Amino acid sequence: MRLPPLPADEWDDRSRAALRALLPRDRRNPEGAGPAMATLVRHPDLTEAFLGFGVYVLFRSSLPPRVRELVVLRVAHRTRCAYEWDSHVEMAAESGISAGDIETVRRGAAADPFDHAVLTAVDELAEHSTLTDATWSALAAHLDERQLMDLVFTVGGYSVLAMAFNTFGVQPAGHER
Numbered sequence: 377m378r379l380p381p382l383p384a385d386e387w388d389d390r391s392r393a394a395l396r397a398l399l400p401r402d403r404r405n406p407e408g409a410g411p412a413m414a415t416l417v418r419h420p421d422l423t424e425a426f427l428g429f430g431v432y433v434l435f436r437s438s439l440p441p442r443v444r445e446l447v448v449l450r451v452a453h454r455t456r457c458a459y460e461w462d463s464h465v466e467m468a469a470e471s472g473i474s475a476g477d478i479e480t481v482r483r484g485a486a487a488d489p490f491d492h493a494v495l496t497a498v499d500e501l502a503e504h505s506t507l508t509d510a511t512w513s514a515l516a517a518h519l520d521e522r523q524l525m526d527l528v529f530t531v532g533g534y535s536v537l538a539m540a541f542n543t544f545g546v547q548p549a550g551h552e553r
Contacts, residue, residue: 377545381406381414394420397427412459412546426536433533437526439519441471443494447530449473449481450498455538462548490518494527501531 382391384406392404394417399409406414416423437444445468452460468478480486484495493514500507507515507528515524540546 377547379415379418379544379546381409381411382418387417390420391417394423395427397424397431411549412463412541415544415546416540429533430537433526433530437530438522439526439530441467442473443519443523443527444530445471445473446477446481446491446494447498447527448534449478450484450495451502451531451534451538453482454498454502455535455542457538457541459541459546459548460534460538489514493518497527498531501528502535 387406395404395409395413399413403409409417413423416426434444439447445464448460448464449468451457452464465478473481477486477491480491481495484499486492486495493511496511497507497515500511512524515527519527
């Protein structure tokens with residue numbers, strides 16, 4: 377692990393404050409924050425700024441939760457980010473994504489045309505930093521303008537998190553290297 381979670385004796389008011397957008401007060405500590413947030417608080421200013429965006433993407437975006445979770449899981453799979461994958465498999469189930477749907481995320485090909493367009497969008501954005509007209513049109517048949525924008529920013533935001541978690545060595549609880 378390149379950047380371990382901030383040790384408990386180094387947490388201070390600034391570390392805890394950096395997490396206020398995402399975590400309730402009782403979880404703003406080394407034990408409650410989890411390995412990802414406890415690592416990010418090594419840089420409280422960056423954490424606070426990024427979490428503002430992250431909270432929007434996760435909780436206030438105009439995307440339906442099911443679409444958001446398809447996007448996050450596809451990003452996690454493509455980037456081999458175990459922390460994101462494990463964190464979102466449960467959220468995916470809560471938003472109506474079945475075990476079979478999760479397998480389609482891994483394959484990147486879904487029988488449902490809209491789900492397929494969502495997975496293709498993640499792949500295209502990751503590979504080309506843009507969407508083809510065909511993918512944009514397939515998405516636009518189901519999503520409005522704001523949802524289309526939110527989808528692009530969700531791919532980008534979770535891609536940044538995956539890069540950070542993979543680079544720092546953040547692993548799901550019980551999977552530490």
